[in-house]
Amino acid sequence: MKSILGDIQQVVMKYANIISKVLKVEVEIADVNLVRVAGTGIYKNGINRNMSGEGYVYKTVLKIGTPQIIHNPGENKLCKPCPKLHKCKEKFEMCTPIKLGNEIIGVIGLVCFSDEQKEHLMKDFDTYMEFLQQISEFISVTAYEKKEKSRKKTLLESLNLVIDKMDRGVIILNKSNRITHINKRAIEILNFVDNHFIYEIDVEEIAESVVGMHEYKLTIDNQNFHIVGNLYPMSLNENQFDRMIIFQDDKRLKDIVTGVSNTSKNICCDDILGECDRMLMLKKNLKKIALSSSTVLITGESGTGKEMFARAIHNEGNRKKEPFIAINCAAIPDALLESELFGYVKGAFTGASSSGKMGKFELANKGTIFLDEIGDMPLYLQTKILRVLQDRRIIKIGSNKLIDIDVRVIAATNKNLIKLIEENKFREDLYYRLNVIPFTIPPLRERILDTKVLVGNFVDKYTKLLDKQFSSILIDNEVWDIFYNYSWPGNIRELENTIEFMINMLGTDGRLTLDTVPNSIIHNERKIRERDKEICTLKEMEKNAIGKALEIYGASTQGKKAAAKKLGIGIATLYRKIEEYNLSK
Template sequence: MTSYLMEIQDSVIKYANIISQVLNVEVEIVDENLYRVAGTGIFKDVINKNMAEVGYAYKNVLKSGQAQIIYDPGKDKLCIPCPNRDICEEKFEMSSPIILKGQTIGVIGLVCMTDEQREHLMERFDINMEFLKQISEFISIAAYEKREKIRNHTLMELFNTIIDKVDQGVLILNKNNYISHINKNASKYLRLSDNYSQTKVSIRFSGDSIFNLHEYKVTIDNENYTLLGSIYPVYLNEDEYDKIFFFHDSKEFKDRLTQISTSKKYIDCEDILGNSDKLNMLKSTIKKVASSTSTILITGESGTGKEMVARAIHSESDRKEQPFVAINCAAIPDTLLESELFGYVKGAFTGADPMGKIGKFELSNKGTIFLDEIGDMPLYLQTKLLRVLQERKVIRVGSNKAIDIDVRVLAATNKNLVQMIEENKFREDLYYRLNVIPMEIPPLRERIEDIKILIDYFITKYLALFNKEFLSIRIEKEVWDIFYSYHWPGNIRELENTIEFIINMVGTDGVIDLNTIPKSILNKKGKQKALDDTEICNLKNLEKKEIEKALNLYGRTTEGKKISAVKLGIGIATLYRKIEEYELSK
């Protein structure tokens, strides 16, 4: 690497000439590598030469960082190793270090070749020594400024290289708001030519913000842009690098934001596990209504998979490439739900984000919004939601500006909304607006023939998740009996949790027996059986129920019916007759 003094050699030569003229002596200045950077008189023609073989006094100054005076050159002890000590023509030599941040970066040598020069120098020795120190400091400062300039230039080149790799648009502006540098993405989007240095930029904050990014109105050559981004001071060189503006196109960023903040995983009807008649009917309904724009009200008990059905509707629709945004109305406090749904502007309320916030309806524009647990929405918000559904516009909290939206609305609840209407807890007009297409998800106990499919799926899932491997997994008959006869009040969610527990508890033999079943299910099953034992059932209904249970348990194939007949203790012909009588053929 080039030494500090070599980087400013022209300036060092000028300083050497000044010293020589003022003090009437010969001057040579060397760097830390003992290369002569500047010289006057006899030293003028040997600049850039290395003097390591003869510069013993300078070596001492570089090592000690202290000034050095040789009153009798050639005879001083420092001169003993010098090969020119016997032919030295110098009469006097004084050396002063050049120090930068505690490091000696060079030496100024004053050399008297005559007695007159020596006498002139010694007459005002202290003043001359102070002058020499001042010159040394000037050289040190010049070296520092040059190195800083090189460092800043290198930093700016590195800075520009990094900026060019950023996937956002980037503008670097000087203190007068002219462009100093622009990366490729910004140049492409703003359509600026290579002669961008003559381009002035006007950037004005619009007052709106989205997820910590301000919205700016940017004017360049009489063209206006709406950009989302951030401005930062640079602190490098305000004449060229005063501030930096990272930005996205407002519309493109909102589109990308919805992709990030919403699920892009497609869940279609094939992902809804089960092959029961009721589930197949549900899947058929999903496909029929998916491409409609009408609102759908999904009802069903907790844990039946209402959000999965909503996602399937979205994935089967023409909007599947657009965002799907889900919000649980019961999980968000009433005071925050309105701002979550509709967004707010800056200063809308105490504690609000000073940059404002975009709402879920805007995020789901062109796509689908899923309002889960709609029955928990407070009445005052139901009124606002009704207006949004009717007018297809939203107004952010604290604003009076309506924003057009195109959103498919799906709602879900496990509550009886009709009863809530009678209790004045839910608006009747909103209910009818939501319930354009009603869709009810059957509870697990009404499609027990799907239990085996679900169990197989969850076993595979949790074996992989827990990194467990078995030659085979075997479920004992009494466990299947419990699975098929249990009421599953928590539905599929409870079944999944049960299988997760079982996979944790199963032994190395891979056998799932009663010891691996959660005690809560065994206890509930026992209470359920005791309750059943105290109830009196109509014999025909009881017979129908047991035949249906056997068919669901062993299947409706010929082989399954044979097993069912044996378990029921009746002949196969009787079974077929009973199936016909009770209309259980499907």
């Protein structure tokens, strides 16, 4: 294996010749292994020969790292092991180490074979010694540059190797905007036939996209390519490696968009908890409409899980591999909502990004867009949404270019849109465009039988999340009575928050008791009971109680059994009373 000096042997030999001509003496330069790298005069024929058997002065220099001056070669104590002891032809020798940082990489030796050479050297010894040390430093600098160049070459080769194995497209540009490296994936994405990397490339940023990526137009050999990715400076102080573009193909971009915007992207119909008749029918209908591209309008009170149903519709359908983009129309100021939905072009308005921006409709192309709280959308935007639903095209702010889109729209609201139409706060024509497939989610109080399965799910979730170490959690009957009699105005969201609170309050016995139930629930449950009390006949009370129980628990056999148990009567008695009060369904 070559030494550091061996790698720059041609340069070292030039320096040796310069020293010899200036100082009029013979020069030899050895590396750390005592291999003669350069030599003049009688040493010229011995280049690349190992001097371990005779270079004892050089060994000392390499070991201690300080210059050595030998006035009487062959007689000096350093020469004792040398086979030329007492018969050395040299008259004078001086040598100095060559260092690379703190590492000694070689030695320069000056040798006189005549009294004239020695006399010439001794006349201005200090100057010549300084000159020798400067040459040593020059060689050291050359060695460093060679080593650094080799390191950079290895680094860049490794970089190219890694780049070639990346699943994203990568193009590296030099300072002249020419391609110096393009990986296989980039060639596949661009479908670029000629990959000799000699073309000049023009990079124009068109728009800000999503998840920190930007849209660029690349012009290569008069061909235009549109990509989404990032442009990075390489900062290697290397002309050939100035900037790097990393970009995605369309499919990969959609996977990223889906991953970022769809935090619950695996939610399917079976993940929706509910066993009452109404929920089973709802889930059955969900699977029916999932494969359709028709617009869906989901209505229901706040906290009933409208977004969860929207995600399930998306994931049960044939668009499940495409983006699901959700936007809350009530959470974004009116002034910003339009740009969020439709995007804008460069310089569209004061304060806009200099590169423009893609809107949510464009990002959701081929997939689903979920417009939550559609009832809070301002009227002027309702007009634009209606146009999108009719024409399946959008126009960015500041542009007049139509962009075709293929998006399934699912809207949701907890408001009464018919009432808003009567108040001129919602467009009637938009309502009918949205309400192609109406989907109403019942409040928790109308599916109270599902409380048990929901509570079980939330208990499992928060015991794990809060690291409560119990093999099982017991729930007192008094707690179930409170839960079944409470109206849950906040619906499933309120139930989940309640269970999280109760798990935090859980004692060492692992039991959820009345003491763990929030006071607001207990207080409101009592008020609800009092408000529901009305003066009526016993027959009416009985009929109302049975009707309410059937409404809550359902008319299935399982629901009737639960209703009978809650009413404190037998199942046969319940069937007789249903017939008596004409309550059969």
